[in-house]
Structure formats: C-alpha cells, structure tokens
Amino acid sequence: MPLAIVCILLAGLLPIVSTGIAKAGFKGYDNRNPRDWLARQTGFRARANAAQANAWEAFPFFAAAVLSAQWMAVPQARIDGLAVAFVVLRVIYLGLYLADRANLRSLIWMVGWGVCIALYLAKLW
Numbered sequence: 001m002p003l004a005i006v007c008i009l010l011a012g013l014l015p016i017v018s019t020g021i022a023k024a025g026f027k028g029y030d031n032r033n034p035r036d037w038l039a040r041q042t043g044f045r046a047r048a049n050a051a052q053a054n055a056w057e058a059f060p061f062f063a064a065a066v067l068s069a070q071w072m073a074v075p076q077a078r079i080d081g082l083a084v085a086f087v088v089l090r091v092i093y094l095g096l097y098l099a100d101r102a103n104l105r106s107l108i109w110m111v112g113w114g115v116c117i118a119l120y121l122a123k124l125w
Helices: 003-023 034-039 043-071 076-098 102-124
Strands: none
Touching (some): 003 043, 003 076, 076 102
C-alpha cells in the first residue's frame, strides 16, 4: 500500500483525535448531546473542537488531491512526500491550535493547503 494512502487514513483519523482531546478527562461530558456540550466548552477544549471541524473540512480536498495525483501517474515518491508533509503539518496545526498560537497556526494551515495544491499540480513539474 502506498504511503500516501496511509496518509489519507491518518488524515481521516485526525478529527477523531481532536475530538478525543476535547472530551478527555471531563467529568460532565454529555454523550446524549455531544454537539451542544462541545459548543459550550472554552479554552483548549473549544480549540480542540474547532481543530476537529477544520480537520474534517481539509480532509476531502487532501484525499482527492492524493487520489488525483495517483490517477495522473505522478511519481509515487513525490505523492508520498507531499502526503507525509500534509499529515505532519496537520499534526503541528493541531498542536498550535491547542496552544492558542493563532498566527503560527494560520501559517501552517496555508502551507498545508499549498501542499494540497502541489499534489494537484505535481504532474506539471
């Protein structure tokens, strides 16, 4: 299995990790109404929930970029490298979101988005 496909799986799991961080260790968590509960959170829990939403938003664009690059027969090593870069950037993004480092987080988001664009354009170089 190509490393890039593994990266799609990992990117698909990152929102779940973010949600787990938002919910972990909290005694009053309401599993009957988790979205309302999460919407009322503050601090790192609210930021983890926001990171979860952003991870879901970024996932389809990334997954389609990897699959498009493979369909266009881009060299697999190039696809793998870009896919790994995206996942690493998303992990950094999550850490910066939790640490409340908004400007650096936004920069990392832009670089990650650029990696997706590079996947779409990788056949050109």
